Amino acid sequence: MNGNPPAGRAPLYAAVSERDWQDWRWQQSHRVRSVEVLEELVHLTADERQACESTTEPLPLGISPYYASLMAADDPQCPVRRQAVPTMAELGVVDSEYDDPLAEEENRVAPGLTHRYPDRAMLYTTHQCAVFCRHCNRRRKVGDPTSAPTKADLDAAVRYVAGHPELRDLLVSGGDPLSLSDERLDELLGKLRAIPHLQIIRLATRMPTTLPQRITEELVQRLRRHHPIYVATHFNHLKECTSEAALALNRLADAGFVLANQMVLLKGINEAPAMVREMNQWLLKQRCRPYYIFQCDAARGTHHFRTKVSSGIKIIEGLRGYTSGLAVPHYVVDLPGGGGKVPLIPEYLVKHEGTKLTFRNYEGKLFSYDEGE
Ligand SMILES: *Cc1c(COP(=O)(O)O)cnc(C)c1O
Numbered sequence: 001m002n003g004n005p006p007a008g009r010a011p012l013y014a015a016v017s018e019r020d021w022q023d024w025r026w027q028q029s030h031r032v033r034s035v036e037v038l039e040e041l042v043h044l045t046a047d048e049r050q051a052c053e054s055t056t057e058p059l060p061l062g063i064s065p066y067y068a069s070l071m072a073a074d075d076p077q078c079p080v081r082r083q084a085v086p087t088m089a090e091l092g093v094v095d096s097e098y099d100d101p102l103a104e105e106e107n108r109v110a111p112g113l114t115h116r117y118p119d120r121a122m123l124y125t126t127h128q129c130a131v132f133c134r135h136c137n138r139r140r141k142v143g144d145p146t147s148a149p150t151k152a153d154l155d156a157a158v159r160y161v162a163g164h165p166e167l168r169d170l171l172v173s174g175g176d177p178l179s180l181s182d183e184r185l186d187e188l189l190g191k192l193r194a195i196p197h198l199q200i201i202r203l204a205t206r207m208p209t210t211l212p213q214r215i216t217e218e219l220v221q222r223l224r225r226h227h228p229i230y231v232a233t234h235f236n237h238l239k240e241c242t243s244e245a246a247l248a249l250n251r252l253a254d255a256g257f258v259l260a261n262q263m264v265l266l267k268g269i270n271e272a273p274a275m276v277r278e279m280n281q282w283l284l285k286q287r288c289r290p291y292y293i294f295q296c297d298a299a300r301g302t303h304h305f306r307t308k309v310s311s312g313i314k315i316i317e318g319l320r321g322y323t324s325g326l327a328v329p330h331y332v333v334d335l336p337g338g339g340g341k342v343p344l345i346p347e348y349l350v351k352h353e354g355t356k357l358t359f360r361n362y363e364g365k366l367f368s369y370d371e372g373e
């Protein structure tokens with residue numbers, strides 16, 4: 001060692017062997033879980049330190065060494081750091097926030113299974129994640145080890161899906177389902193694939209962002225046997241778009257997984273349309289299609305992340321027309337209380353008189369269109 005850590009590693013990890021660094025199990029078991037280790041990585045503000053030491057915080061500290069290495073040591077506003085390091089704002093009490101903002105427990109039909117829409121449902125498989133995101137909308141549940149479903153729970157959920165022929169799409173979520181071993185995932189997906197009416201399976205994972213080493217060749221070869229599988233990724237900022245992440249996405253795409261990104265809109269982190277445009281173009285290059293931008297849900301302890309709705313609409317306006325339509329996701333608000341997702345779009349129809357419609361295009365120029373009688 002000459003004292004310089006390999007590219008992409010914080011100095012703290014300079015002496016870790018390349019073999020360990022590339023091993024997702026090493027990364028997972030060496031997550032930053034204490035303020036002492038965190039302090040060796042970044043210069044904590046008093047507020048961050050106090051939040052880390054707080055015992056009332058429901059979502060624990062947990063950051064993979066890989067993701068921790070993307071944090072700026074001297075900038076508390078670093079977009080990666082803000083997503084991973086707790087601040088005292090999380091402990092703030094705001095009336096309009098909920099433990100379960102999307103009423104997932106109310107719409108629960110079997111252990112961990114939320115069936116809200118006519119033809120699809122969502123399954124909570126584990127409470128583990130490579131990084132505990134500070135904006136997590138399932139933060140209370142994810143932080144609680146007792147929320148992890150048992151094997152019997154998962155079997156009961158699979159039985160429910162099997163007994164409901166209207167379910168043609170299942171979102172396998174968590175926590176992060178890729179925290180499960182290859183064997184357990186293989187077994188679960190095998191049971192799901194045996195259900196004839198289940199057309200597609202979606203795996204919602206943050207691993208390509210937070211622990212890309214998890215996307216091994218063995219994993220993709222095992223899971224591809226259960227195709228068609230879609231993978232819902234969660235990239236929020238250009239800073240997360242590394243060569244490791246690109247490798248993980250390409251490996252998935254090469255193995256036939258269809259990739260779709262779900263970004264969570266976060267105040268002061270990813271509100272700049274130009275950044276989102278560049279990130280989405282990068283995602284498309286890795287064959288990952290921007291799918292959703294979520295308005296940050298009203299989960300307790302996340303008010304400091306919530307933006308005005310106009311901020312999301314501005315992002316869509318900054319994409320449409322300026323770049324490939326493929327890079328333009330749907331901006332949605334998931335309504336509190338289980339109302340589901342509703343899309344918000346900029347207003348392009350400026351006047352509608354009789355059969356004559358006036359539109360503005362992305363540049364603000366006006367055009368008329370006659371829809372006829
Ligand atoms: C978001 C969500 C889905 C999937 O919704 P799509 O719009 O099809 O991506 C399914 N079930 C629940 C409970 C959800 O919250």
Ligand code: SF4
Nearest residue numbers: 129132133136175206
């Ligand atoms: S990876 Fe997903 S489930 Fe896990 S903490 Fe982040 S947002 Fe929550």
